[in-house]
Amino acid sequence: xxxxxxxxxxxxxxxxxxxxxxxxxxxxxxxxxxxxxxxxxxxxxxxxxxxxxxxxxxxxxxxxxxxxxxxxxxxxxxxxxxxxxxxxxxxxxxxxxxxxxxxxxxx
Amino acid sequence: xxxxxxxxxxxxxxxxxxxxxxxxxxxxxxxxxxxxxxxxxxxxxxxxxxxxxxxxxxxxxxxxxxxxxxxxxxxxxxxxxxxxxxxxxxxxxxxxxxxxxxxxxxxxxxxxxxxx
Numbered sequence: 359x360x361x362x363x364x365x366x367x368x369x370x371x372x373x374x375x376x377x378x379x380x381x382x383x384x385x386x387x388x389x390x391x392x393x394x395x396x397x398x399x400x401x402x403x404x405x406x407x408x409x410x411x412x413x414x415x416x417x418x419x420x421x422x423x424x425x426x427x428x429x430x431x432x433x434x435x436x437x438x439x440x441x442x443x444x445x446x447x448x449x450x451x452x453x454x455x456x457x458x459x460x461x462x463x464x465x
Numbered sequence: 466x467x468x469x470x471x472x473x474x475x476x477x478x479x480x481x482x483x484x485x486x487x488x489x490x491x492x493x494x495x496x497x498x499x500x501x502x503x504x505x506x507x508x509x510x511x512x513x514x515x516x517x518x519x520x521x522x523x524x525x526x527x528x529x530x531x532x533x534x535x536x537x538x539x540x541x542x543x544x545x546x547x548x549x550x551x552x553x554x555x556x557x558x559x560x561x562x563x564x565x566x567x568x569x570x571x572x573x574x575x576x577x578x579x580x581x
Binding site: 359390392394396401402403404407413445447449452453454455456457458459 | 500509510511512515524525526527560565566567568569571572573574
């Protein structure tokens with residue numbers, strides 16, 4: 359099974375800050391990676407697919423990069439509505455595996 | 466507009482069974498594969514199971530293999546998860562989600578609580 363790790367597990371940050379979250383796969387997954395945002399009590403929302411493609415309707419301050427085993431999600435200028443938990447997901451093979459999540463909260 | 470609505474959650478004793486349903490609308494359900502994803506209280510997301518559009522291909526997480534069965538009825542635009550031999554660690558919100566890659570289309574979730 360492919361294991362996914364994320365760093366950091368949490369971060370405290372301020373509106374306007376640049377935020378970078380890293381996701382690593384235990385083996386190469388090409389670009390078969392998505393990023394999701396989840397707010398408390400809500401279903402996850404997909405932000406990025408195929409590692410770097412922006413989901414329709416998602417603000418351009420979100421971007422993704424990487425291939426193989428290392429991926430990043432970047433928020434260029436954090437907005438109040440971006441405080442949430444972020445998960446990566448590999449869909450290269452079964453079982454699908456999510457990263458453990460990164461909680462972004464207010465400093 | 467694509468809509469996925471889960472139902473069937475509730476409180477069940479350890480060792481018991483429960484059947485979840487996911488009603489789909491707003492798209493041609495029979496053309497799309499589907500997944501179940503769960504989230505234990507205060508924990509992260511865990512993929513549970515996948516079924517292809519015509520039920521040809523099915524996959525399960527090791528944690529549920531042999532206890533859970535995914536199925537679908539394309540004539541009824543519905544996805545199911547039969548859960549047997551339930552354990553405390555199966556307590557979670559269960560979501561249905563569309564697509565091989567798990568897209569942006571998720572239901573609102575249904576809570577399953579396994580406790581005596």
